[in-house]
Amino acid sequence: MNTETLMNTEPQYTLSVLTEDRAGLLNNITLIFSRRKINLSSLNVSSTEVPGISRFTIVAECTRDRADKVCAQIRKLVDVAGAFVYEDHEIYYQEIALYKIPTDAVLNGQNLENIVRNNGARILCVEAHHIVIEKTGHKEETHALYEILEPFGLLEFVRSGRVAVSKSLRRTEAYIKELEESNSNVLSIKNY
Amino acid sequence: MNISKLTTDPAQNASRPAERISGAEAVIRCLLREEVTTIFGYPGGAIMPVYDALHGYLDRLNHVLVCHEQGAVHAAQGYARVSNGVGVCLATSGPGATNLITGIADAMLDSTALVCITGQVGSGLLGTDAFQEIDMIGISMPVTKWNYQVTRAEEIPFALARAFYIARTGRPGPVLIDITKDAQFAEFDFAYAPCTRIRSYLPYPQLDPARVDEAAALIASAKKPMMLVGQGVILSDAQEELISFAEKSGIPMACTLLGLSAVPADHPLYVGYLGMHGNYGPNVKTNECDLLIAVGMRFDDRVTGDLSRYAKQAKVIHIEIDPAEIDKNVKADVPLISDAKAALTALSAKVHAGAYPDWLAEFHACDAIEEEKVTRKDLAPDTPLVKMAEVIHLLSEITEGSAVVVSDVGQHQMAVSRYYAFRAKRHNVTSGGLGTMGFALPAAMGASLGQSKLPSVAVIGDGGFQMTIQELGTICRYNLDVKIMVLNNSFLGMVRQWQQLFFEKRYSFTEMQNPDFGLIAQGYGIPFLRVAQRSDLAATMHDFISRKGPVLLEVVVEKEENVFPMVATGASVSEIRLE
Numbered sequence: 169m170n171t172e173t174l175m176n177t178e179p180q181y182t183l184s185v186l187t188e189d190r191a192g193l194l195n196n197i198t199l200i201f202s203r204r205k206i207n208l209s210s211l212n213v214s215s216t217e218v219p220g221i222s223r224f225t226i227v228a229e230c231t232r233d234r235a236d237k238v239c240a241q242i243r244k245l246v247d248v249a250g251a252f253v254y255e256d257h258e259i260y261y262q263e264i265a266l267y268k269i270p271t272d273a274v275l276n277g278q279n280l281e282n283i284v285r286n287n288g289a290r291i292l293c294v295e296a297h298h299i300v301i302e303k304t305g306h307k308e309e310t311h312a313l314y315e316i317l318e319p320f321g322l323l324e325f326v327r328s329g330r331v332a333v334s335k336s337l338r339r340t341e342a343y344i345k346e347l348e349e350s351n352s353n354v355l356s357i358k359n360y
Numbered sequence: 361m362n363i364s365k366l367t368t369d370p371a372q373n374a375s376r377p378a379e380r381i382s383g384a385e386a387v388i389r390c391l392l393r394e395e396v397t398t399i400f401g402y403p404g405g406a407i408m409p410v411y412d413a414l415h416g417y418l419d420r421l422n423h424v425l426v427c428h429e430q431g432a433v434h435a436a437q438g439y440a441r442v443s444n445g446v447g448v449c450l451a452t453s454g455p456g457a458t459n460l461i462t463g464i465a466d467a468m469l470d471s472t473a474l475v476c477i478t479g480q481v482g483s484g485l486l487g488t489d490a491f492q493e494i495d496m497i498g499i500s501m502p503v504t505k506w507n508y509q510v511t512r513a514e515e516i517p518f519a520l521a522r523a524f525y526i527a528r529t530g531r532p533g534p535v536l537i538d539i540t541k542d543a544q545f546a547e548f549d550f551a552y553a554p555c556t557r558i559r560s561y562l563p564y565p566q567l568d569p570a571r572v573d574e575a576a577a578l579i580a581s582a583k584k585p586m587m588l589v590g591q592g593v594i595l596s597d598a599q600e601e602l603i604s605f606a607e608k609s610g611i612p613m614a615c616t617l618l619g620l621s622a623v624p625a626d627h628p629l630y631v632g633y634l635g636m637h638g639n640y641g642p643n644v645k646t647n648e649c650d651l652l653i654a655v656g657m658r659f660d661d662r663v664t665g666d667l668s669r670y671a672k673q674a675k676v677i678h679i680e681i682d683p684a685e686i687d688k689n690v691k692a693d694v695p696l697i698s699d700a701k702a703a704l705t706a707l708s709a710k711v712h713a714g715a716y717p718d719w720l721a722e723f724h725a726c727d728a729i730e731e732e733k734v735t736r737k738d739l740a741p742d743t744p745l746v747k748m749a750e751v752i753h754l755l756s757e758i759t760e761g762s763a764v765v766v767s768d769v770g771q772h773q774m775a776v777s778r779y780y781a782f783r784a785k786r787h788n789v790t791s792g793g794l795g796t797m798g799f800a801l802p803a804a805m806g807a808s809l810g811q812s813k814l815p816s817v818a819v820i821g822d823g824g825f826q827m828t829i830q831e832l833g834t835i836c837r838y839n840l841d842v843k844i845m846v847l848n849n850s851f852l853g854m855v856r857q858w859q860q861l862f863f864e865k866r867y868s869f870t871e872m873q874n875p876d877f878g879l880i881a882q883g884y885g886i887p888f889l890r891v892a893q894r895s896d897l898a899a900t901m902h903d904f905i906s907r908k909g910p911v912l913l914e915v916v917v918e919k920e921e922n923v924f925p926m927v928a929t930g931a932s933v934s935e936i937r938l939e
């Protein structure tokens with residue numbers, strides 16, 4: 169997949185899923201997308217500030233209606249504590265990209281320092297053969313730098329999945345605590 | 361997952377000192393602690409330790425040896441459906457386990473509580489393509505409510521306690537526990553505490569009282585309300601609450617395929633069966649009512665027909681325990697996310713006494729049309745051979761609507777749904793969501809063991825019968841009280857009907873070449889009856905029903921009859937065809 173295909177035009181929604189830390193759950197969650205043939209443009213799994221609770225951050229390309237239905241089916245999984253759908257304006261989100269370029273290409277008179285500074289990136293390492301640049305940002309931003317660096321002859325490019333935190337006032341710990349004390353699942357089905 | 365945090369708290373079990381037993385024996389002990397009395401299964405290498413342990417508990421646990429694992433899982437389903445309990449089955453790894461999949465998928469779609477226990481190769485062999493190793497967790501994931509692989513004996517009480525809790529609570533469903541052979545052999549200190557809570561799984565949503573008021577207001581202003589009753593009513597044991605709500609509010613009730621038997625067929629407010637081959641009135645009136653109250657049903661496409669032309673004029677109240685069903689197919693104006701019993705009780709208290717005589721009369725007018733165009737021809741036909749409808753109608757009369765009827769999939773299933781006048785809850789057992797041919801024979805075995813009072817009548821087509829015919833061996837071995845009725849039209853009738861209606865009568869591979877069912881019955885030592893003439897039907901049917909123990913009745917029916925009414929695929933419910 170080249171990065172052009174990543175610049176999709178389908179609407180995107182970010183799902184944030186809080187789960188028990190359980191092997192196999194990744195499969196369980198992705199099956200719910202794949203059975204509806206929904207493409208995921210990124211998926212990230214990480215621990216949270218609550219021990220034993222993981223967070224899946226998933227970016228799906230589909231309509232709002234389908235995102236909501238998928239989210240409800242994810243919530244239904246026994247080991248899922250909560251699942252929420254967000255539009256981009258409801259979250260703070262970032263991705264990280266790494267660019268590996270040949271050192272000699274840079275030595276040929278190009279002003280790498282300026283490029284890095286102007287793009288809010290940083291140089292991760294400089295080796296005899298290659299230089300690695302790191303940039304954090306939205307996809308458009310990491311893609312813009314990709315286009316600038318491409319003429320240097322990129323050796324390798326990689327971009328992480330999106331990570332996001334919501335703009336809501338929710339605290340994960342308080343949410344899980346409430347769940348633990350709750351008698352019904354109204355809480356887990358409420359959208360924060 | 362960190363098991364040590366989740367396993368039973370030893371302090372809670374202070375009264376029961378831990379005992380050192382094998383994982384295999386622990387499986388049996390867990391089943392006994394969950395009050396399981398009957399299990400269905402088939403042995404093999406990777407489950408042998410459990411079978412060995414079972415041998416010491418035969419006085420307490422009834423194990424039914426089936427002839428094929430698909431038989432075990434369908435039997436467990438039949439057992440669960442009639443008893444409202446949890447069906448349990450046991451199978452070995454690899455092919456034994458994969459043979460369960462159809463039944464597990466069926467239970468998933470029809471919300472049936474099952475605990476399926478499969479053996480697995482030793483944990484050291486996992487992932488190596490070892491003999492009879494299959495990734496059962498991966499395979500069963502999309503068709504189970506929950507699954508878990510046990511690789512250490514210590515996990516067994518935790519896994520089984522959770523399995524039973526998850527299978528039977530909330531919207532019920534199948535759970536699979538895969539246990540490696542080394543975990544079955546290993547010894548550990550056994551202690552059991554049932555699971556009562558999982559923080560990420562809270563199965564009983566609390567009814568929102570504000571929503572109940574909104575629903576009551578919608579009901580108060582409705583002129584033409586109707587209720588769509590699904591299996592949720594049966595699963596939450598809310599038949600009485602449903603009837604009292606209906607009788608107070610005066611709202612007519614229609615049933616989905618799995619909802620049949622939730623409402624006695626002779627109830628004055630019962631207006632019939634919904635869906636593709638349902639009754640004329642409830643289908644047509646769905647698109648004329650001003651309020652739909654869906655109770656424990658999920659607006660399956662076999663009920664709704666073309667969604668874009670489904671009940672657009674009506675407000676919708678959706679009573680449903682599974683939040684993921686709300687707005688999935690039909691948008692709810694007022695969702696009542698709740699167990700059906702709680703919601704109906706709350707709603708009953710808020711509604712005014714009402715009656716809709718004119719509206720009910722509209723249903724009856726439809727019934728008269730259906731009677732003339734369909735039912736009369738079905739029940740008093742001039743065909744040389746009997747029709748399925750006649751047979752089922754007679755069965756219904758002779759058993760007074762109180763047999764447990766387990767139907768397979770096809771035209772005969774629709775004949776049961778239309779013509780068996782169910783009188784009591786949990787008497788209708790059929791494969792709805794998955795439409796699994798071969799379901800009825802093994803499910804009827806389970807149904808006969810899940811309740812002992814009533815005969816279980818399996819109604820099957822000649823096609824479906826041959827899909828799980830080997831279970832005659834189980835019926836014979838245990839002398840199960842299953843009355844098997846094969847409606848033989850020498851066709852895969854339902855498919856043939858579609859070929860006739862939509863594929864210009866090209867009968868591509870739907871004509872059957874059947875064996876001599878009498879010889880087959882004889883081979884299994886099962887009494888056999890056969891009817892080929894209308895004049896013999898009544899006497900033979902009486903004989904069939906009055907016998908004790910298993911009996912097979914073959915009824916030779918019209919070869920090319922069609923089931924009507926019918927909502928063709930893509931059509932709207934109001935476009936239901938009567939001929």
Ligand SMILES: Cc1ncc(C[n+]2csc(CCOP(=O)(O)OP(=O)(O)O)c2C)c(N)n1
Pocket residue numbers: 768769770771772773795796797798820821822823824825847849851852853854855
């Ligand atoms: C396992 C399975 N395979 C195929 C089908 C498709 N199918 C639905 S009804 C039907 C015909 C059933 O024929 P029969 O059992 O003779 O019953 P009839 O319709 O004649 O009453 C078929 C093949 C199915 N539902 N299940």
